[in-house]
Amino acid sequence: xxxxxxxxxxxxxxxxxxxxxxxxxxxxxxxxxxxxxxxxxxxxxxxxxxxxxxxxxxxxxxxxxxxxxxxxxxxxxxxxxxxxxxxxxxxxxxxxxxxxxxxxxxxxxxxxxxxxxxxxxxxxxxxxxxxxxxxxxxxxxxxxxxxxxxxxxxxxxxxxxxxxxxxxxxxxxxxxxxxxxxxxxxxxxxxxxxxxxxxxxxxxxxxxxxxxxxxxxxxxxxxxxxxxxxxxxxxxxxxxxxxxxxxxxxxxxxxxxxxxxxxxxxxxxxxxxxxxxxxxxxxxxxxxxxxxxxxxxxxxxxxxxxxxxxxxxxxxxxxxxxxxxxxxxxxxxxx
Amino acid sequence: xxxxxxxxxxxxxxxxxxxxxxxxxxxxxxxxxxxxxxxxxxxxxxxxxxxxxxxxxxxxxxxxxxxxxxxxxxxxxxxxxxxxxxxxxxxxxxxxxxxxxxxxxxxxxxxxxxxxxxxxxxxxxxxxxxxxxxxxxxxxxxxxxxxxxxxxxxxxxxxxxxxxxxxxxxxxxxxxxxxxxxxxxxxxxxxxxxxxxxxxxxxxxxxxxxxxxxxxxxxxxxxxxxxxxxxxxxxxxxxxxxxxxxxxxxxxxxxxxxxxxxxxxxxxxxxxxxxxxxxxxxxxxxxxxxxxxxxxxxxxxxxxxxxxxxxxxxxxxxxxxxxxxxxxxxxxxx
Numbered sequence: 001x002x003x004x005x006x007x008x009x010x011x012x013x014x015x016x017x018x019x020x021x022x023x024x025x026x027x028x029x030x031x032x033x034x035x036x037x038x039x040x041x042x043x044x045x046x047x048x049x050x051x052x053x054x055x056x057x058x059x060x061x062x063x064x065x066x067x068x069x070x071x072x073x074x075x076x077x078x079x080x081x082x083x084x085x086x087x088x089x090x091x092x093x094x095x096x097x098x099x100x101x102x103x104x105x106x107x108x109x110x111x112x113x114x115x116x117x118x119x120x121x122x123x124x125x126x127x128x129x130x131x132x133x134x135x136x137x138x139x140x141x142x143x144x145x146x147x148x149x150x151x152x153x154x155x156x157x158x159x160x161x162x163x164x165x166x167x168x169x170x171x172x173x174x175x176x177x178x179x180x181x182x183x184x185x186x187x188x189x190x191x192x193x194x195x196x197x198x199x200x201x202x203x204x205x206x207x208x209x210x211x212x213x214x215x216x217x218x219x220x221x222x223x224x225x226x227x228x229x230x231x232x233x234x235x236x237x238x239x240x241x242x243x244x245x246x247x248x249x250x251x252x253x254x255x256x257x258x259x260x261x262x263x264x265x266x267x268x269x270x271x272x273x274x275x276x277x278x279x280x281x282x283x284x285x286x287x288x289x290x291x292x293x294x295x296x297x298x299x300x301x302x303x304x305x306x307x308x309x310x311x312x313x314x315x316x317x318x319x320x321x322x323x324x325x326x327x328x329x330x331x332x333x334x335x
Numbered sequence: 336x337x338x339x340x341x342x343x344x345x346x347x348x349x350x351x352x353x354x355x356x357x358x359x360x361x362x363x364x365x366x367x368x369x370x371x372x373x374x375x376x377x378x379x380x381x382x383x384x385x386x387x388x389x390x391x392x393x394x395x396x397x398x399x400x401x402x403x404x405x406x407x408x409x410x411x412x413x414x415x416x417x418x419x420x421x422x423x424x425x426x427x428x429x430x431x432x433x434x435x436x437x438x439x440x441x442x443x444x445x446x447x448x449x450x451x452x453x454x455x456x457x458x459x460x461x462x463x464x465x466x467x468x469x470x471x472x473x474x475x476x477x478x479x480x481x482x483x484x485x486x487x488x489x490x491x492x493x494x495x496x497x498x499x500x501x502x503x504x505x506x507x508x509x510x511x512x513x514x515x516x517x518x519x520x521x522x523x524x525x526x527x528x529x530x531x532x533x534x535x536x537x538x539x540x541x542x543x544x545x546x547x548x549x550x551x552x553x554x555x556x557x558x559x560x561x562x563x564x565x566x567x568x569x570x571x572x573x574x575x576x577x578x579x580x581x582x583x584x585x586x587x588x589x590x591x592x593x594x595x596x597x598x599x600x601x602x603x604x605x606x607x608x609x610x611x612x613x614x615x616x617x618x619x620x621x622x623x624x625x626x627x628x629x630x631x632x633x634x635x636x637x638x639x640x641x642x643x644x645x646x647x648x649x650x651x652x653x654x655x656x657x658x659x660x661x662x663x664x665x666x667x668x669x
Contacts, residue, residue: 038488043492200642202643202644206595208582212396213643217637219388219392219638233590240586261496334491
């Protein structure tokens, strides 16, 4: 609540100063709306946007919802920013469908809207989308797990996000494809379950829930060889359950994100490999596209992949990976 | 004094009471029966379900929400509700972990400080409910937000790792007949027994029921209802601190994102356990059973290889059944 109030307040202040100084109207005003203002991924994204705005001579407004799923908070922030004169909105949508009418309203007023990190549903509700290819992220860690497994049988546990979430499905299915198993296409929103996947649980991306899911799966399948988790907090929970069960040395645990804590877990051997995302790149490309639009009227379109890289402490033959130092150099969160 | 309280079992004429007495007892036994039926079902589905190791696991998975549910039961017995419990727990966990790591304060002192913070939050809830007479729903909705923001700000939204061994000692195990049991589970069971005895056997415990049953009558009997309420909310806060310690011990970290669903999880456990949301009626041990029902379904369905969404579905059905039973027995009782 406090957070939302402060973002309203800052928008009002900006509105005041914009009205007071019409002569400086040529400075491009860009609004960045994140899911939360505290999650390290979005903090890093905001820092990247601030730096890019400074370089480009643009003014950046920032706002966020209160938490994952707070659509109303994002709508309020967007309305305030448009009222404050923002010509460009960069947004990481909390609710891919619910935000669409508000985005349409902003675009009808001539505002350029770019989705960062996750797309809207339908994707063409925004002018462009910049983000990680989550299916590709899954493929990278799947290939790594396949190579690290060698001749051992694949007995896989997946700790997924939550039912019906496209990012969770893309990472899961990409992982299966990377493992060389039967997998749904990148556009599918259902989780593939070939015979090699012996246990699945929903972690909601949460450490404690990931731990509970892993413990229960170990009860069902004690001889698991590979564990995939949707993100690093859930991987940390799984690693703890594996350690308690004395299986941390034999089970290959792979995940996605590239936060500093996750990379440190890779360095410590708790996680075998992670696929790193680049929030700063999303922000930079977004701000640059926004400035170009304000100055020339040229709009970006379609999907731009902001890249993903495999980070592993121990490289395996035939799979390209970066080491922990490289991962720490570009991670998000406290180093 | 205790016998004068409206909710205390009074020696009334038996003829009028047969129906009244029987229905609540079904309400009390219901959760136990549901748990037994669920266990029997899963035992036939998977041979590993009925092992000591698996039961120890389910117990350790419900210990955090189990201890929160003790505090929540006390609050609900007074016809209140505490939405802030999970967030207050997260704050307590982050405070103790951060003090012990980056501040270098000895673990026991850090733990005490963490529990102190949660107790303070409980006291604030209690003061707002009693002194300013705000509805508990609104008060705890407010403190939920405050505790969430404080947790994020204090931890910088970062998970706190490398907590000292003393702080995770309750997550260690000891052998019982060949099964490894977590110390935290023992602490949870001791707290349940202690709280149950206090609620049933002491005047203070009976006052908690009385305040929930009929605050006006209780006040007219000369009981300071404000003091009872303040004590309940404060004690609940202290219990959330213990839950915070258990959470740190279980996950091995101070997690700023912990506790997001624990308020509704705890209320679910209390309601499944047969405690009336209208206050004044319920059995504390029922809340433990309620928490175990959720844990057993989550574990059993995973063992069967069934999606955990079905556990959510079953929980929803059982919650409605439990509240319906309570409502019907209440109507019959009039």
